[in-house]
Amino acid sequence: xxxxxxxxxxxxxxxxxxxxxxxxxxxxxxxxxxxxxxxxxxxxxxxxxxxxxxxxxxxxxxxxxxxxxxxxxxxxxxxxxxxxxxxxxxxxxxxxxxxxxxxxxxxxxxxxxxxxxxxxxxxxxxxx
Amino acid sequence: xxxxxxxxxxxxxxxxxxxxxxxxxxxxxxxxxxxxxxxxxxxxxxxxxxxxxxxxxxxxxxxxxxxxxxxxxxxxxxxxxxxxxxxxxxxxxxxxxxxxxxxxxxxxxxxxxxxxxxxxxxxxxxxxxxxxxxxxxxxxxxxxxxxxxxxxxxxxxxxxxxxxxxxxxxxxxxxxxxxxxxxxxxxxxxxxxxxxxxxxxxxxxxxxxxxxxxxxxxxxxxxxxxxxxxxxxxxxxxxxxxxxxxxxxxxxxxxxxxxxxxxxxxxxxxxxxxxxxxxxxxxxxxxxxxxxxxxxxxxxxxxxxxxxxxxxxxxxxxxxxxxxxxxxxxxxxxxxxxxxxxxxxxxxxxxxxxxxxxx
Numbered sequence: 001x002x003x004x005x006x007x008x009x010x011x012x013x014x015x016x017x018x019x020x021x022x023x024x025x026x027x028x029x030x031x032x033x034x035x036x037x038x039x040x041x042x043x044x045x046x047x048x049x050x051x052x053x054x055x056x057x058x059x060x061x062x063x064x065x066x067x068x069x070x071x072x073x074x075x076x077x078x079x080x081x082x083x084x085x086x087x088x089x090x091x092x093x094x095x096x097x098x099x100x101x102x103x104x105x106x107x108x109x110x111x112x113x114x115x116x117x118x119x120x121x122x123x124x125x126x127x128x
Numbered sequence: 129x130x131x132x133x134x135x136x137x138x139x140x141x142x143x144x145x146x147x148x149x150x151x152x153x154x155x156x157x158x159x160x161x162x163x164x165x166x167x168x169x170x171x172x173x174x175x176x177x178x179x180x181x182x183x184x185x186x187x188x189x190x191x192x193x194x195x196x197x198x199x200x201x202x203x204x205x206x207x208x209x210x211x212x213x214x215x216x217x218x219x220x221x222x223x224x225x226x227x228x229x230x231x232x233x234x235x236x237x238x239x240x241x242x243x244x245x246x247x248x249x250x251x252x253x254x255x256x257x258x259x260x261x262x263x264x265x266x267x268x269x270x271x272x273x274x275x276x277x278x279x280x281x282x283x284x285x286x287x288x289x290x291x292x293x294x295x296x297x298x299x300x301x302x303x304x305x306x307x308x309x310x311x312x313x314x315x316x317x318x319x320x321x322x323x324x325x326x327x328x329x330x331x332x333x334x335x336x337x338x339x340x341x342x343x344x345x346x347x348x349x350x351x352x353x354x355x356x357x358x359x360x361x362x363x364x365x366x367x368x369x370x371x372x373x374x375x376x377x378x379x380x381x382x383x384x385x386x387x388x389x390x391x392x393x394x395x396x397x398x399x400x401x402x403x404x405x406x407x408x409x410x411x412x413x414x415x416x417x418x419x420x421x422x423x424x425x426x427x428x429x430x431x432x433x434x435x436x437x438x439x440x441x442x443x444x445x446x447x448x449x450x451x452x453x454x455x456x457x458x459x460x461x462x463x464x465x466x467x468x469x470x471x472x473x474x475x476x477x478x479x480x481x482x483x484x485x486x487x
Contacts, residue, residue, distance in 0.1 A: 008242040009222055011141045016218035019145075020211050020382055023191070027378035032194050040199040042271035043373050053200065053272045061283050064455070068286040071463065075293040078470070079249065082301040083311040085474070090485040093478050100467050107464065116459045118452035 063115055067107075074103045136237050141222075144241050148221055152388045156183040159440050166444040187381060195377035200270030209268065210375075210382035213261035216254040217386040221393035223247040225316045227406050227425040238316060239406075239425065247315040248296050251397060252289070255352055258390065259285040262354070262361060265383070266371035277370030280451065281361040285352060287458035292348035294466035298341040298473060299334055299401050305477060306332075315397075319405030333404040340469040342402045344462055346438070349394040351458070353387065356443040360451055391439055392432065399431035 042049050078096065085092045110116060157172065157180055164171025172179035197206070227239030244250050259282060266278020299318070300311040306321045324332045335342045351358040362370030372383045399405060408427030412420040449457070478485075 005242060005244065008137045008141055009219060009244075011137065012145065012218055012222050012241055013215050015141060015145055016215045017211055020214050023382070024195075024210070024378050027191050027193075027195060031192050031377060034194065035196070039196055042198060042200050042269070043368065044272065045368065049272075053270050053275050055272075055275075057276075057279055061279050064283045064287060067459075068290060071290040072286075072293070075290065075297060078294070078297045079300060079313070082297050082304070083313065085301060085311065086304045086309045086481065089482050090478060093474050094485075096474065097471055100471055104464065104467060107459070111460065116455060118455055 060115075060118065063110075067110060067115070070103065070106060074099070132233055132235070136232065136235075137241075140237075140239075140241050144222060144226075145218065147226075148218060148389050148392070151392050152385055153183040153187075154180075155388050155392060155436065156186075156384075158436075159443075162437065162440040163444045166441070190377055190381040193377040195379050196374075198270065198374050201374065202268040202270065205264050205268035206374075209261050209265035210379050212264065213258065213386035214382050214389075216257040216261075217389040217393070220251055220254045220258075221389065221396065223250050223315055224393065224396045224400055225319055225405060226396070226428050228410075228421075230421055240316060243314060243316045245312075245314050248300065248313045252293055252296070255285075255289060255292075258386070261383075261386070262371045265375065269371075269374035271374050273368045273373045274371045277361050277367045277373070280367075281354065281371060284354070284358065284360065284454060284458075287455060288348045288351035288358075288462070291344055291458060291462035291466050292352060294463065294470060295341040295345035295348065296401070298338055298466070298470050301470065301474060302334060302338055302477070305481075315400050315405070319400055319407060322404040323407050331404055331407070333402060333407075335402040338402065338473065341466070341473075342398075344466050344469070345398060345402065346435075347457075347462060349398060350439065350442060351454075353390045353394055353439075355387075355391065355439055357446040357448050358454060359448060360454060391436060395435035395439065396428065396432045398435050399428060403431045403434075405431075 042053060077099065081088075081092060081096045085096070088095075160182070161171045161179070172182035175181040175185045197203070222241035223244050225238060225240035225243065229236045229238045231237075262281040262285070263278045266274040266276075266281065269275070300313060303318055303321050304311040307317070312318055312321070318334075322331075322333050326332055326336065330336065354361045361367075362372070367373075372380055375383065406424035406428040408424065410420040410423045415423075
């Protein structure tokens with residue numbers, strides 16, 4: 001496995017990017033371009049936008065990203081174990097199992113703290 | 129590496145590229161026909177025989193439409209997003225082997241753009257890259273609906289990517305039980321290890337021992353490609369068009385192209401990991417040699433289209449999930465389920481291989 005094995009992927013990337021560039025430029029040449037102030041305004045179903053689009057959004061999304069990092073790192077470690085695990089035998093299974101338990105504990109903790117609930121009442125009357 | 133090798137690489141790249149474009153044109157039409165049939169409609173039937181040229185007509189229409197660039201956009205990122213969507217889509221399929229190696233000019237050529245020894249990691253990396261396209265398109269549009277769509281897309285894609293990765297780990301782990309005793313991340317190698325049969329008549333496909341991993345993987349790829357019922361990213365009743373609201377003309381067509389390529393390549397990856405890839409009867413010696421050489425490609429296409437059909441079927445059947453249900457399914461069901469399944473199958477194989485831990 002050398003760097004030369006990645007050459008076809010580089011070619012594919014260049015071909016795909018070239019395809020996008022050529023179609024966009026060609027479309028530009030053949031399509032009309034008649035901007036008006038209404039057309040260039042942010043789309044809000046015909047209502048004139050009152051506020052800027054860049055507003056605060058729930059911090060929950062950030063929390064999900066943090067959790068993802070934990071699990072993605074775990075997957076990377078498990079990939080390494082899964083390629084050689086038969087040579088490691090019970091020792092490897094015990095180590096990977098213990099590691100998985102620790103990560104599951106993290107999940108249970110954030111679950112119980114309510115980090116995975118999206119504040120939606122699923123029963124009862126809707127909040128006023 | 130001499131000139132013939134380089135030419136063969138070029139041939140494979142161009143052939144795969146053309147295959148993906150043709151497949152996209154057919155899949156868009158096939159989806160509309162299948163969904164129409166399930167809903168007792170006729171679907172497109174005007175352009176060409178059975179309406180098969182409908183996608184070409186739609187593409188031409190988009191080509192000649194105005195590409196509006198709204199005044200509030202972050203220009204550089206806004207223009208780069210279609211590239212970020214299409215390039216990873218083509219690269220993901222590049223590591224999938226779509227046929228048995230063939231003899232050309234006295235050398236063996238794999239029917240695959242690149243056989244990476246880290247193929248599975250490459251797939252995970254590229255599907256993460258595809259998230260950037262959606263996020264940046266939503267953020268750079270300078271409009272509220274795309275921003276919400278983009279933020280939702282990030283959370284959804286990364287949640288289900290964890291489950292997808294864990295299902296892949298189970299396959300790598302199981303692949304160590306055949307071959308030289310080490311797990312493999314190369315897709316060509318994974319296909320070869322699924323050759324042969326259990327008990328003499330059941331094909332040795334990973335779906336049989338790893339059926340839970342297959343179920344998790346299938347749900348995860350539907351969510352990864354933002355398809356119904358997980359299409360909250362572009363939920364038109366709440367978010368207009370989602371992240372591509374401010375894109376029009378050919379720029380919108382690029383996002384559309386990327387989505388359909390992703391559906392096809394994710395189905396091909398599921399077929400490769402769990403359904404034996406291009407393995408299948410070739411009847412070499414009975415049938416003419418050229419038919420035996422083509423049959424593996426045919427078997428992969430049959431398996432891939434079986435999964436693509438499931439994509440269409442789910443879309444026609446299930447209503448869209450609510451956002452909290454989506455996150456609940458991802459974090460509270462699929463991820464713990466995948467972890468548990470991984471440990472259960474490790475213990476099961478461990479008992480069969482090493483006996484009792486205290487014995």
